[in-house]
Amino acid sequence: MAQFEEVSQKSALHPKPKGLTLQYGTAGFRTTAKHLDHVMFRMGLLATLRSKKTKSTIGVMVTASHNPEEDNGVKLIDPMGEMVTPAWEGYATELANADQEDLCSVMKDIIGKEAIDMSEAASVVTGRDTRPSSENLSRAVLDGVSCLQSHSLDFGLVTTPQLHYMVLCGNTNGCYGTATIQGYYEKLSKAFIALTKNVQKRTDDQKRLLVDGANGIGALKMKEMEPFLKSELQVELFNDGSSGKLNYLCGADYVKVQQKPPQGMEMRPGQRCCSFDGDADRIVYYYNDSAGHFHLLDGDKIATLISTYLKELLTQAGLNLQVAVVQTAYANGSSTQYLENVMKVTVCCTKTGVKHLHHAAQEFDIGVYFEANGHGTVLFSKKAEEQIQLLAKDPNASDDKKHAAKLLENTVNLINQATGDAISDMLIIEAVLAIRGMTVQDWDTIYTDLPNRQLKVKVADRRVIDTTDAERKAVTPAGLQDSIDALVKKYKQARAFVRPSGTEDVVRVYAEADTQESVDALAHQVSLAVYRLAGGVGEEPKPLK
Ligand SMILES: CC(=O)N[C@H]1[C@@H](OP(=O)(O)O)O[C@H](CO)[C@@H](O)[C@@H]1O
C-alpha cells in the first residue's frame, strides 16, 4: 500500500538512535529531547491509527512538564480528553522501540489486532510547550500524521489542559465548549465572573494573586487570559519566561518538593501566591506568615477546600449526590484523616499518575481527584450535571436552593473536566475563597500537614522495584519492605514507601512522621535501604541537614 511506502521512506528521515529503548511512562514518553525525534514521528502515526479506530479526534501534546528544559516528551489524548487507554500505551511502546525496518510490520500488527479500517478518515490535533526543542519535535509528529493522510490541526503553543479541552470540545460537537483558545478563555472567565460577581465587598487586595509561571507556557497563557477576567482577578506574574529558564528554581514541582518559594517572587506576608508547572496542568498555593515561615497548600489542601465547598452547596441545594476524593500514596496522612473522619467523604487511593485517579473518580456522582503535587480536577457524572441544571431552572425551588444550584452550575463550567488544569483550578480556588470569605490562612488551618519528605535515589535499574497496594508496599527486591517496616516502627505517626518513578530514572522515597527532624531521618534511612538493596549507583545518600 502506498501509505506504508510513504511511512517507510519518511521514517528514514526520523531515525531511531541505535540501542535506545523507551517506555510510555506515567505521562507518556519523557527523556532528553535529543532522543525523541523518531518517537514523535511514530506517535503521529499512532495517533492517526487511534483516530481511525475511535472515529474521533485524537490529541498529541509535546511537553516534558516539570522536567528540566533539555528534556522533552509526548503524550496522547483520547477522545473524551483523557489520557490514552492502557492497551494503546503498550502499542506506543512497541512502535517507539521498533527497528526502522520493522516499523511497518509493527504498525500492521496494531492495525490487525484492533481491526482498524484504514480507509476511515482521521483527525489529529497537536500542541506544544515553550521548550526550545518543542517546535521541531511537533513538526515530526505532524510528519507522521501526514504520512497517513490524516487531517491535522496544530494549536501551536498551548498548555497541556488546553489541548485536552480542544479534544473534548471537538469530539462532543461543541457541547463542552468551543474548540478554540478564545472559546476556552471565554468559557472559564464567564463562569468565574458569574461566581464572584455576587460576593460583597471584595477589595482589590483580596482580588490580587501572585502567580509563578515556571518560565513556561502557563505564564504566556495567563497573560493572554487576563483581559477576559475583567480585573475580577488581579494577577501579578513572576517567572514569566522573559529571562529565567523553564522550571529552574521555580514552578509547582520545585515549590512542592523543596517546600520553599520559587526564586524571583516578591512575597509580602500573608500574600496569596501560587505556582504552575511547566505545562500548566499542576498548581500549588503558598504564603509566608508574618514571622517569615513558609506555608504550602498542596493538592491535598486543594482537594479538601473544593470538596468541602461542593458538599456545602449540595446540602444547601438539597441534592443527594455522593462526593468522593481520590488520592495517591503521596497524599499527606492528615488530609486523608480529615477527609474521612471530619468531612465523612469516601476517600480512595490509586497508583500515581492522573490516568489512574481520573478513572477512579469517574465511579462517583462527583469525584474530586488531586495528586499531592497539585495535579487534579473534579469530574461530575451525567446524573450530577442533570440534577444541578434541573434545579437551577426549577420555578418551584426556594431561592436558597436555586442560588446553590446556580453556584454549582457555574462551578461545573469553570472546571476543566478533561484533565487537571492549573488555570482552571486557580480560578476555582479563587472563587471558593471569595465566596466563603476565607483568607489563605483560614484555608491553611483546616488541618495541619504531617511533616513529610520526598527524596530520589539513583539505582542501576529501577525496574527491580515492584510494588503493590497502590504502590504503598514494595514486593521486590527481597527484604526491602521488611527494612522499611522496621524503620517506620522507630518513629511516631510514621509512614514511608518507595516506588520507581515513571518520568525520571530514579526511585522515589516518601516519608512522613510527627516532626521534620524525625521524617528527615526516616527518609534518609529508607533511601539507604533502597541504595543498598536495590542496586544504588553513585554516592551513598547523605543525611539531610
Ligand atoms: C511523586 C510525584 O509527584 N510524581 C509525579 C511524576 O510521576 P513519577 O512517576 O513519580 O515520576 O510525574 C507525573 C506526571 O506529571 C505525575 O502525575 C506524578 O504525580
Ligand SMILES: [Mg+2]
Ligand atoms: Mg505537568
